[in-house]
Amino acid sequence: MLDLKFIRDxxxxxxxxxxxxxxxxxxxxxxxxxxxxxxxxxxxETLKAQRNRVSQEIAQIKKEKGDAEAxxxxxxxxxxxxxxxxxxxRQVEDALYQIQTRIPNIPxxxxxxxxxxxxxxxxxxxxxxxxxxxxxxxxxxxxENLGLIDFExxxxxxxxxxxxxxxxxxxxxxxxxxxxIDLHVEKHGYTEVSPPFVVNRxxxxxxxxxxxxxxxxxxxxxxxxxxxxxxEVPVTNLLAGKMxxxxxxxxxxxxxxxxxxxxxxxxxxxxKGLMRLHQFDKVEMVKFVDPETSWDEHEKLLxxxxxxxxxxxxxxxxxxxxxxDIGFSAAKCYDLEVWAMGVQRWLEVSSCSNFESFxxxxxxxxxxxxxxAKPEYVHTLNSSGLxxxxxxxxxxxxxxxxxxxxxxxxxxxxxxxxxxxx
RNA sequence: GGAGAGGUGGCUGAGCGGCUGAAAGCGGCACCCUGCUAAGGUGUUAUACUGGUAACGGUAUCGAGGGUUCGAAUCCCUCCCUCUCCGCCA
Numbered sequence: 001m002l003d004l005k006f007i008r009d010x011x012x013x014x015x016x017x018x019x020x021x022x023x024x025x026x027x028x029x030x031x032x033x034x035x036x037x038x039x040x041x042x043x044x045e046t047l048k049a050q051r052n053r054v055s056q057e058i059a060q061i062k063k064e065k066g067d068a069e070a071x072x073x074x075x076x077x078x079x080x081x082x083x084x085x086x087x088x089x090r091q092v093e094d095a096l097y098q099i100q101t102r103i104p105n106i107p108x109x110x111x112x113x114x115x116x117x118x119x120x121x122x123x124x125x126x127x128x129x130x131x132x133x134x135x136x137x138x139x140x141x142x143x144e145n146l147g148l149i150d151f152e153x154x155x156x157x158x159x160x161x162x163x164x165x166x167x168x169x170x171x172x173x174x175x176x177x178x179x180x181i182d183l184h185v186e187k188h189g190y191t192e193v194s195p196p197f198v199v200n201r202x203x204x205x206x207x208x209x210x211x212x213x214x215x216x217x218x219x220x221x222x223x224x225x226x227x228x229x230x231x232e233v234p235v236t237n238l239l240a241g242k243m244x245x246x247x248x249x250x251x252x253x254x255x256x257x258x259x260x261x262x263x264x265x266x267x268x269x270x271x272k273g274l275m276r277l278h279q280f281d282k283v284e285m286v287k288f289v290d291p292e293t294s295w296d297e298h299e300k301l302l303x304x305x306x307x308x309x310x311x312x313x314x315x316x317x318x319x320x321x322x323x324x325d326i327g328f329s330a331a332k333c334y335d336l337e338v339w340a341m342g343v344q345r346w347l348e349v350s351s352c353s354n355f356e357s358f359x360x361x362x363x364x365x366x367x368x369x370x371x372x373a374k375p376e377y378v379h380t381l382n383s384s385g386l387x388x389x390x391x392x393x394x395x396x397x398x399x400x401x402x403x404x405x406x407x408x409x410x411x412x413x414x415x416x417x418x419x420x421x422x
Numbered sequence: 423g424g425a426g427a428g429g430u431g432g433c434u435g436a437g438c439g440g441c442u443g444a445a446a447g448c449g450g451c452a453c454c455c456u457g458c459u460a461a462g463g464u465g466u467u468a469u470a471c472u473g474g475u476a477a478c479g480g481u482a483u484c485g486a487g488g489g490u491u492c493g494a495a496u497c498c499c500u501c502c503c504u505c506u507c508c509g510c511c512a
Contacts, residue, residue: 004471005471038471038472038473041471041472041473041481042472042473042480044481045471045472045473045480045481045482046480046481048480048481048482049480049481051492051493052480052481052493054492054493055440055492055493056440056441056493058440058492058493059440059441059492059493060440060441062440063440063441068492071492072491072492072493073492074492075492075493076491076492078492079491079492079493200502243432245432368432368450370450370451371449371450371451372450372451372467375432375468375469
């Protein structure tokens with residue numbers, strides 16, 4: 001969420017951001033609503049000031065056992081006017097809020113302006129794309145042949161795009177989670193947290209999933225609770241409403257959680273295999289930092305995510321997402337894409353974003369730079385590190401061998417207890 | 423699920439219709455004092471919105487939302503959360 005005053009003072013900039021993002025939000029009402037609000041506010045506050053003053057006088061008169069009946073009658077009328085004006089203000093503020101909470105973040109100056117994902121900028125590539133002297137199989141064939149995944153079982157118990165990992169497949173997932181968490185905790189200095197997988201409405205609002213993206217979330221009507229689409233949601237909101245001190249920053253958290261996404265609007269897309277699931281595992285990193293350091297922290301965060309892919313020796317590339325492809329709350333976002341030999345595609349395994357104060361303002365996460373300094377919003381960042389299913393695709397397809405077996409990346413061998421899946 | 427207690431500033435914690443944006447303490451800041459120096463004294467110290475170039479005003483905020491009243495932290499209603507006990511269950 002952007003600051004109301006910022007929107008007012010930088011209206012052209014906000015409009016430009018909305019346009020560059022290909023966002024459909026209509027800003028045309030904003031200026032008049034904002035002016036209307038302040039007009040009403042001036043009126044009602046004058047009346048309230050009068051009421052406060054006269055109420056004092058009434059108290060004084062009563063104390064002196066005088067007759068305050070005339071003033072009380074007068075104020076009764078003022079009270080009615082205040083009620084009417086307050087109602088008008090409520091309506092105007094409601095309309096304003098609808099707009100304000102749906103305005104996306106302003107892209108950072110280094111975010112390329114573009115009109116589609118084709119305009120994303122490849123920042124770097126790492127690792128060598130292997131060449132096979134046999135025909136590479138897609139991961140679903142490899143997984144089925146080796147008994148790592150029960151696709152039908154997942155569909156039977158929940159529906160399409162739900163899968164069940166079985167046997168060494170399940171252990172591979174667990175090995176990856178342990179490997180990633182250990183790496184972030186021991187090498188990168190993060191604190192592990194294990195948050196709730198279900199959150200309330202306020203929490204979903206805090207990170208920007210609501211109000212715009214409700215249809216993408218699983219929801220329990222009975223309790224008005226949501227299944228998390230990413231650990232970012234509970235972990236970022238862990239500090240919602242907090243006043244931190246400058247010395248506490250930066251705070252680094254890492255968490256494993258399952259992620260639940262309805263993928264509304266993506267029906268029929270990537271239906272085969274592990275490419276797009278309603279439920280998947282992910283290890284996430286979340287940072288709370290001093291605004292002055294957030295762009296350095298963003299680059300460090302990217303490196304922490306890259307470390308996972310490098311350790312797994314998977315070829316990948318880093319994309320700087322353009323304005324049309326970047327997430328609602330992000331000012332800048334790198335996507336990490338792993339190359340998958342079997343399906344011959346780059347697959348997104350991580351998004352590494354800087355939200356600046358956008359989420360902190362929604363979730364009210366502040367800090368004081370000095371002991372008696374004014375409160376400021378922290379900057380929040382997060383990155384997958386990494387999403388499991390597509391990482392597993394990368395491993396299965398890139399490490400497959402002519403006989404159908406799959407070599408285990410060196411760093412996973414100790415977690416998995418073997419160097420080959422066959 | 424049943425019974426009770428409670429939610430107040432950066433923190434602890436009073437207040438229970440007007441003199442309370444809010445006592446006291448802690449913490450912070452400024453200055454002063456001091457041959458008891460991790461001591462003492464004095465002052466100061468919330469946030470948001472809004473008006474104003476500013477100085478400085480106004481309004482709101484005591485879990486959230488309604489209500490009663492000239493006036494609500496204080497009374498009433500609804501909801502949320504926390505704690506204790508009981509029940510149930512991993």
